[in-house]
Amino acid sequence: MAPAQETGRQATAAPAIELRGISKAFGPVQANKDISIRVMPGTIHGIIGENGAGKSTLMSILYGFYKADAGEILIHGREAKITDSQAAIRAGIGMVFQHFKLVQNFTVLENVILGAEEGALLRPSLAKARRELKRLAEEYELEVDPDALVEELSVGHQQRVEILKALYRQADILILDEPTGVLTPAEADHLFRILANLRMQGKTILLITHKLREIMEITDTVSVMRRGEMTATVTTAGTSPEELAELMVGRKVLLHVPKAPANPGRTVLEIRDLRLRDATGVERIKGIDLTIRAGEILGIAGVAGNGQSELLEVLGGFAAATGSVRMNGEEIDLTGRHSDGQTRRARGIAHVPEDRHHLGLILDFSAWENIAFGYHNAPEYQKNALLMDNAAIIADTEGKIERFDVRPPNAFLPAKSFSGGNQQKIVLAREIERNPDLLLVGQPTRGVDIGAIEFIHKRIVELRDAGKAVLLVSVELDEIMSLADRIAVMFDGRIMGERLPADTNERELGLLMAGVADSAETAA
Amino acid sequence: MTKLPTWADLVLVPLISLVLAAAISALVILGIGGDPVEAVKVMVDGALGSPYGWGYTLYYTTSFIFTGLGVTVAYHAGQFNIGGEGQAQLGGLGVALVCLALPWPHWTLALPAAMVGAALFGAAWAAVPAWLQAKRGSHIVITTIMFNYIAAALIVYLLVEVLRPAGQMDPATPRFPKGAALPGFHEIPGLSLIFTSKVPANVTFFVALLACVGVWLLLWRTRLGYEIRAFGKSNSAARYAGISPVKVILLSMLISGGLSGLMAINNVMGEAGRLLQNSAEGAGFIGIAVALMGRNHPLGVFLAAFLFGFLYQGGAEMGLWTSIPIELRLLVQGLVILFTGALDTMVRMMIAPFFRPRRKEAA
Numbered sequence: 007m008a009p010a011q012e013t014g015r016q017a018t019a020a021p022a023i024e025l026r027g028i029s030k031a032f033g034p035v036q037a038n039k040d041i042s043i044r045v046m047p048g049t050i051h052g053i054i055g056e057n058g059a060g061k062s063t064l065m066s067i068l069y070g071f072y073k074a075d076a077g078e079i080l081i082h083g084r085e086a087k088i089t090d091s092q093a094a095i096r097a098g099i100g101m102v103f104q105h106f107k108l109v110q111n112f113t114v115l116e117n118v119i120l121g122a123e124e125g126a127l128l129r130p131s132l133a134k135a136r137r138e139l140k141r142l143a144e145e146y147e148l149e150v151d152p153d154a155l156v157e158e159l160s161v162g163h164q165q166r167v168e169i170l171k172a173l174y175r176q177a178d179i180l181i182l183d184e185p186t187g188v189l190t191p192a193e194a195d196h197l198f199r200i201l202a203n204l205r206m207q208g209k210t211i212l213l214i215t216h217k218l219r220e221i222m223e224i225t226d227t228v229s230v231m232r233r234g235e236m237t238a239t240v241t242t243a244g245t246s247p248e249e250l251a252e253l254m255v256g257r258k259v260l261l262h263v264p265k266a267p268a269n270p271g272r273t274v275l276e277i278r279d280l281r282l283r284d285a286t287g288v289e290r291i292k293g294i295d296l297t298i299r300a301g302e303i304l305g306i307a308g309v310a311g312n313g314q315s316e317l318l319e320v321l322g323g324f325a326a327a328t329g330s331v332r333m334n335g336e337e338i339d340l341t342g343r344h345s346d347g348q349t350r351r352a353r354g355i356a357h358v359p360e361d362r363h364h365l366g367l368i369l370d371f372s373a374w375e376n377i378a379f380g381y382h383n384a385p386e387y388q389k390n391a392l393l394m395d396n397a398a399i400i401a402d403t404e405g406k407i408e409r410f411d412v413r414p415p416n417a418f419l420p421a422k423s424f425s426g427g428n429q430q431k432i433v434l435a436r437e438i439e440r441n442p443d444l445l446l447v448g449q450p451t452r453g454v455d456i457g458a459i460e461f462i463h464k465r466i467v468e469l470r471d472a473g474k475a476v477l478l479v480s481v482e483l484d485e486i487m488s489l490a491d492r493i494a495v496m497f498d499g500r501i502m503g504e505r506l507p508a509d510t511n512e513r514e515l516g517l518l519m520a521g522v523a524d525s526a527e528t529a530a
Numbered sequence: 531m532t533k534l535p536t537w538a539d540l541v542l543v544p545l546i547s548l549v550l551a552a553a554i555s556a557l558v559i560l561g562i563g564g565d566p567v568e569a570v571k572v573m574v575d576g577a578l579g580s581p582y583g584w585g586y587t588l589y590y591t592t593s594f595i596f597t598g599l600g601v602t603v604a605y606h607a608g609q610f611n612i613g614g615e616g617q618a619q620l621g622g623l624g625v626a627l628v629c630l631a632l633p634w635p636h637w638t639l640a641l642p643a644a645m646v647g648a649a650l651f652g653a654a655w656a657a658v659p660a661w662l663q664a665k666r667g668s669h670i671v672i673t674t675i676m677f678n679y680i681a682a683a684l685i686v687y688l689l690v691e692v693l694r695p696a697g698q699m700d701p702a703t704p705r706f707p708k709g710a711a712l713p714g715f716h717e718i719p720g721l722s723l724i725f726t727s728k729v730p731a732n733v734t735f736f737v738a739l740l741a742c743v744g745v746w747l748l749l750w751r752t753r754l755g756y757e758i759r760a761f762g763k764s765n766s767a768a769r770y771a772g773i774s775p776v777k778v779i780l781l782s783m784l785i786s787g788g789l790s791g792l793m794a795i796n797n798v799m800g801e802a803g804r805l806l807q808n809s810a811e812g813a814g815f816i817g818i819a820v821a822l823m824g825r826n827h828p829l830g831v832f833l834a835a836f837l838f839g840f841l842y843q844g845g846a847e848m849g850l851w852t853s854i855p856i857e858l859r860l861l862v863q864g865l866v867i868l869f870t871g872a873l874d875t876m877v878r879m880m881i882a883p884f885f886r887p888r889r890k891e892a893a
Contacts, residue, residue, distance in 0.1 A: 322770065324769045324770055324772070346772035346774065347769070347770055347771050347773075348771070348772030351772070357770070359770055364766045364767060365766055365767050365769075365770040366767065366770065368759075368763045368764050371759075371763065375756070378756070379767070379771050380770070380771035380772060382753055382771075383753060388753075393747070393751045393752060394751060394752060394753055396751070
């Protein structure tokens, strides 16, 4: 669609945002290199790029968190000095962060006026905000109960509060940073409807994302960033996901790893009536039955927080549960009294955890120390009864670094110095090369750039083709659809249904993820 | 923030911190009417100007190495062991019981036995807070602090009511047998050529050096050390890897308490020759500063322990030979701790601009 066609007031107007020659360096790292874009009013402009491409830095400059080393910012044709977020707000820019900046135990109304109170007394501000919220809700499909406590709202509603906050501050330019990362497909659809409404009212929207699908679905124009540079700006209608991926990575990328049909063999893992209560007594897993066979990938789809993490923790050996889990026909201990991560590994269960920063890696440890992590008792890593054989671990690490193309290929670098994709490769190399019977893998490509995603997906499929069982948990439906041989959807601690990827679609899975079970499958 | 090169991180930052601490100390000395130049002269002269001074400086250094290492091991497991003082006092009790138990024929037999006693008692004193932390989640800082007071009271009770020989007025154990006396530097062949007068520094100094190597091996070369460091860096990741928190907390605290307890072979067995009240004399607390300044690395601990040994001995000399009160020693130590520990980041920020990439300087 042509930009700005609905907004009569500035038909041939200056761009809402114009950046000219923005550069920003952090020490030796050039985060933004001579970046220029023009965003026309009343359009949705996507900014896409891999992690570390400089998207967030650019937005932080626009919102006054960083000062650019060079370049200028023009808002509606006038040069703007955005020195801090207050100046950004005055210039009409509102920002919705990936991680919401809301006070959990305040009401929606209180959050909205926070920082925008007028006068010493709250009451007049609150009354004004209430009227304003009502108006905004009607105008943009942004209904939220103004008196609800934020902590009681769903993630999707919390995000609406963030948008309302920006609109309440008279923002006519909205920046959204990875807004759908935490949303269900239905919530994401609703968000896009809101954005479309906002565009219709002449608001300008900058959407930062790494998801190609969203760019294609909602934006008018899209700018691609790579290694600090703006490599291209194209109209969305005139491009394709493949082209965008290539622009992002700098080479051709397979968005879907080709794989042969699965050839499932014997049963590897059998889960019966698995239940788990967390420390506060809330039941997080409410009776799960699953079977995984050798040579197949079972994908667990679902919105984050529906028990998938707990399922991985139980199988990985660091959360206690009840029920029965049989690995290769033998019962494994679920109480946690006779088992831990190491006994699970000895049973042939390897685990690439969802959160590599808090579980899979010790960020301060070097790459080689992380390669030994969890396998530090392995005989080949010991020099004698007392001392570890660091040289052997380092040699092993160097081999893994080469085979998994970890960059930079330096075994002595601390894990935190690697990019997300390379961190994940370190974890993957450690777990896959143990040749496990069962690989548990959670969010394998979260925070991983497109180039590495392809590599990681290939390795997972290879492991399957080698006759191993894989349990894949992911909140990315695309990933589940392209990798899994069988899909189980988890909602509220239960399996809502199982589907074959060929026989289902995103809509059906999205319904199951939202807890809408169809009659045919409720038995699961 | 600009990342500093390693040499600046390890050498320059502590050095600047020390200069700042010294500068402020000098201002305070000026303010109370003293002469800072004279104070420095007396301190350096008294601590390092003679074999006698060295004999005291190294004696204090030895004690601080043990307590510093104790804090270091616990720190790597993410446990802040403030209880070094009490553990060292209990270590003293262990040493005393061992030394008094037998008529020891020679120190080479008494020393290993006393070391076992010291380490066991020190470890035992750390065991209760460790167990409470590992099993009940009681905060280790609180419990170890409280155990310092309990240790002090327990030792006083034992000295007054149980261990004091009949007819003796001061609350102390009897003197240890001659065979349990450790040779001082003035009694060691070779060293005795330098240390001609009696000094408190004794063979324990070499035990302390071995302990530094041992702790380094433990932390960076053994599986237990690996687990300790992993757990200390990330509790959650350690759980994923199958590292038992209970095991790591207990063992690291036992080793930590054992090292603090070992300090007693220096002061109780090597110097006093009997157990007195308050035998640790604050070395347990100085160990925290030593570990902090030594970046929780055995080599750093050794260097920091030497610095504090110097301040301790030099400060005493300053109090003795100048009009500056000895309490000023505490001020100097406090400033050193403040700058090397608490204000570390500030010093880094001060020097960071000098380490920005060169092209900036050219611009």
